[in-house]
Amino acid sequence: MSNGGSLSTRAELVARAYRKTDRGLEEVATRAHRLGHWLRCALIMVNGRRTGEELSTLIGESGRDTLRELVDLGLIEPVTTGDLLTTLPAQTWPPDEVPALFLPIELARRRALRWLAVQFGTQGGPLLRRISKADGPDQLHHALVLSERYVRRAQGEQRAEQFQRDVGLRPSTH
Structure with a gap:
């Protein structure tokens, strides 16, 4: 992570799993921040287990930009390394x-x-x-x-x- 909580590299954006922040959970529950339809759909896909790569695949061509926007808006955040170890699927390879x-x-x-x-x-x-x-x-x-x-x-x-x-x-x- 770099200053201000935003991600420092594109590789970090893709490799990490993401979860909704309290603000993101609030948006899903109340629509308080009036996100556009596509951003809201992308936010809903974030579940704490999916990596940026998986989310980008599900979102489509603008996946990485959409994730960056959700991070910048404070609606999602990367899962910490300790949390990630408990949420990764059992079969992963270096x-x-x-x-x-x-x-x-x-x-x-x-x-x-x-x-x-x-x-x-x-x-x-x-x-x-x-x-x-x-x-x-x-x-x-x-x-x-x-x-x-x-x-x-x-x-x-x-x-x-x-x-x-x-x-x-x-x-x-x-």
């Missing part, structure tokens, strides 16, 4: 230890696009775009991990594990 995909990259991409489209329809749009645009195995792997976290939150542990097997994040049991 960037230099990301496991390889267990399927060829284009097969993994096709399976993930089909899987998410069937499960989430238009709500999966941001994830589908991220997977489609992934350039290379590292970017695709990152997009698949973000998608797996979303599946885990939306549909539970068993569906997330099925997604992992179907798209090659873990070996198939066949």
